[in-house]
Amino acid sequence: MVTIRIGALADSGDLYPFIPLIEGKIKPEGFNLEFEIIPTVQEVNEAVLKKDVDVSVPSVAMYPFIQDDYFILSNAVATATDGITGMPILGVKEMNEDEIKKSRLIVHGQNTTAFTLYRLLMGKYGKLVIIRRVLDEIKALGKEGDVLVAVHEIKMMFALKKLGIKVVRLGSMWDMWKSISNNTPMPMGMVVISKDLGKELAFKFKEVYEKSKKYAEKHLDEIIPKDVEIMRESQKADLDEEIVRKTIWADIEEYNVPVDQVRKGLEFFYKITEEKGILPRVKSIDLI
Known part of the structure; x- marks a missing residue:
């Protein structure tokens, strides 16, 4: 029997659809599943590039590099349609656009969508600071880096408040994106x-x-404790159940965007990043 190797990303919003499978609430027929929890999105990107896993959750910006090797699940593309999870730019003080472009920029990794969107929409930065774990980013803001692109705003803001770190919302990838993409x-x-x-x-x-995914969305009270357990172990941090719940609720919206809108977003993203010389050409978007 075939075994499918799954590299599940240890991020609450991306993890929740897999938990019923991990816990045996939903069981596949005709194949087995083998799970590995991968702590950061950059490590996921590297794993799919090396074909170390059969299924995983890479950045959309990674697809041009793996398009010959992987299909995209059409029911599993995290897509922002508003500013709730629209990747804000955060800093510890007010800064104008020129100052942001001279700043030390914190991102998860060079192959991430967050960094790709920054390159597309902002362009310049003074120094790139790669910090793979979300909560380590927070501690570095104002020390190792001047600004960061927050992939999960709800989680980020909650953690910053808990640590007593005051931040300024300097802008948003979503706000800039919607202006160039016609929403x-x-x-x-x-x-x-x-x-x-x-x-x-x-x-x-x-x-x-x-x-x-649907089981998880209908049984969040069952799913969240396991999500918190996995996140705490992989992120080496004491995450609050409340923020995990809020993060999942935000990501449920992202993971249930109609497929025609998903395709429209992907087509525009790959077209404009190729035109700007940021990403290689995507020959075909293999949605299944």
Whole structure:
């Protein structure tokens, strides 16, 4: 029997659809699942690039580099349609655009969508600071870096408040994106599955993933304690259950955008990043 290797990203919003599968609440038929929890999105990006996993949750910006090896699950593309999770730029003091472009910029990694959007929408920065873990980013703001692109605003703001760090919201990727895209949905992350498994098995996995996602959304009180447990262990931090719940609620919206809008966002993202010389050309968006 085929075993599908899943690299689940240890981020509450991306993790919740997998938890019913991890816990055995939803069981696949005809194939086995093997899970590995991957702590950061940059490590996920590296894992899919090396084909170390069959299924994972890389950045949308990673797809041009893995397009020959992975399908995209059409029911699993995290897509922003408003400013709630629209990647704000945060700093510890008021700064104008010129000052931001000379700042030390904190991001998760060079292959992330957050950094790609910054390059597309802001362009310049003084020094790039790579800090892979979300909560480590917070501690570095004002010390190692002047500004950061917050991938999860709710989680970030809650953690900053808890640490007593005051920040200024300097701008938002979403606000800039919607102005150049005519309000096109903004893609951020995606679940991909290896083409080596074949399209038939990929579709079977997609169906099981959808069942797991829907189960999680209907049974959040069951799912959240496990989500918190995994997050605390992988992030080496004492995460608050309240913020995990709020993060998941925000991401449920992202993971349930209609597929025609998902495709529209992906097409615009890859078209404009290729035109600007930021990402390689995407030959075909292989949504299944």
